[in-house]
Amino acid sequence: MGIQDIIEGKKQWRVHMARVKALPPDYQIVYKEMQRYFFKVGPVDLSDGTLLSGLVDFFEEGVAAGKGVLELIGIDVAAFSDDLIKDSRTYADIYQQSISGESGKC
Structure with missing residues (x-):
C-alpha cells in the first residue's frame, strides 16, 4: 500500500x-x-468498505421514504447489526479459534 492509496482512502472516508x-x-x-460495534467485533472484510457504505445507502433510502431509523431497522439495533454480519468471519471468531486451539495443546 503506497502513500497514494492512503491518501485516496482518507478522501473516501471523509466523503x-x-x-x-x-x-x-x-x-x-x-x-x-453500529460502526463502533463493527469496528470492535465486526467482520474481517470490513476494510473493503461495502458494509458501512451500504448501511449509509440504506439509511438514506429510509430518510427519503420518511421513516424513522427504528422503524427501518427495528428496536433491537444489536440484533440488526448481528444479522448484517451473520455470514461473515469476525475478529471474535478468530479469537475464539485461537483460544480453542491453544487449550488443546496443554
Whole structure:
C-alpha cells in the first residue's frame, strides 16, 4: 500500500463521513453505534468498505421514504447489526479459534 492509496482512502472516508453527517440526528446516533460495534467485533472484510457504505445507502433510502431509523431497522439495533454480519468471519471468531486451539495443546 503506497502513500497514494492512503491518501485516496482518507478522501473516501471523509466523503463517507460527510454522508453520515447529512443524515438526521437519530440516524447518526444509530450509525455511530453500529460502526463502533463493527469496528470492535465486526467482520474481517470490513476494510473493503461495502458494509458501512451500504448501511449509509440504506439509511438514506429510509430518510427519503420518511421513516424513522427504528422503524427501518427495528428496536433491537444489536440484533440488526448481528444479522448484517451473520455470514461473515469476525475478529471474535478468530479469537475464539485461537483460544480453542491453544487449550488443546496443554
